[in-house]
Amino acid sequence: MPIILPPITRRKFLRHSIAIGGTSIIAPSQLASTVSEAVHLDQNRVALLSDTHISVDPDSVYPGTKWPGSPVKDSEHEWVNMANCLTQTAKSVIALNPRPANLIINGDCTHSNGKEAECKEFLRLIEPIRAAGITIHVTVGNHDNRKNLWKLLPFLKKEHMGIQAGVIELPRANLVLLDSGRKGVLGNEQLNWLAQQLDERVKKPALIFSHFNPYSNRGVRPINGMSDGASLLKLLAKRKHARAYFYGHTHEWQHDRRDHLHLVNQPAVSYYFGKGHAHGWVDMNLTEMSAYLELNCINPKHKQHGDRRQVFLQNKKK
Secondary structure, eight states: OOEEEOOOOHHHHHHHHHHTTSOOSSOHHHHHHHHHTTOOEEEEEEEEEOOOOBOSSTTOEEETTOSTTOSSOGGGOOEEEHHHHHHHHHHHHHTOSSEEEEEEEESOOBSSSOOHHHHHHHHHHHHHHHHTTOEEEEEOOTTOOHHHHHHTOTTOOGGGOSSOOEEEEOSSOEEEEOOOTTTTOOOHHHHHHHHHHHHTTTTSOEEEEOSSOSSOOOSSSOOOOOTTHHHHHHHHHTOTTEEEEEEOSSOOOEEEEETTEEEEEOOOSSOOSSTTOOOEEEEEEEOSSEEEEEEEESSTTSTTTTOEEEEESSOOOO
């Protein structure tokens, strides 16, 4: 099953904040005011994050526009503070009313290779979200180390370790989380598992999540698709109730469609590869007929802030 971080009590959050020297990213007084307002949790609203890339040092910045072959000049690279981006995102999600009952982080939680200290800092930064009553679901990306993350989750049982795949059953859709690992491979066993899960749940639309792009990126930075991406897309194409595949990895906000299947490329919360590109998170609201997606940029003045997309959960009636 995927890594699930259940909500924590406000008391536990405050106690942990004091234990680590009062370095919580959201002031206890601010959290108290939001909790006391008895904000409703909406099972049909899901916050979608990807590529948070948290470093050990909360002051660390990184130039996402600097990569081999980048057209950006050395003097014009744009540096991003990853911890600050996640902090802003947490505040935005907590401020929603109603709040999403669930939040998905679709891989690459950590910046380098998933060092234990990076995992610890990542968990610290998302604690306010859990204290706000929201359940967090985590998929594995190529920068993550699942074993180091497991060490820091004492409530995680041994039978929950291994392939991090599972199904979140919501009132209007089933969300299927896959484990594309560190090399972008699902494998036959997991593909067979996915087919079985979808075939057992044909009466409700399914949205599938995994970190890697299923085909070569058509955005600013050339990035190869996952090795068995074609097999995944073939499997989903055969099942009309599989309505969308959500992925991260390319750090771009993109939307494609193949017949009934929508392909949604989530933007990175952290840095971006193209100069001036959007980064942020997606607010997903589920209705009987559609999943409405709204981009929330870290910079609310960005031209794409508030960009909306629609994923059809049912075939249009003729």
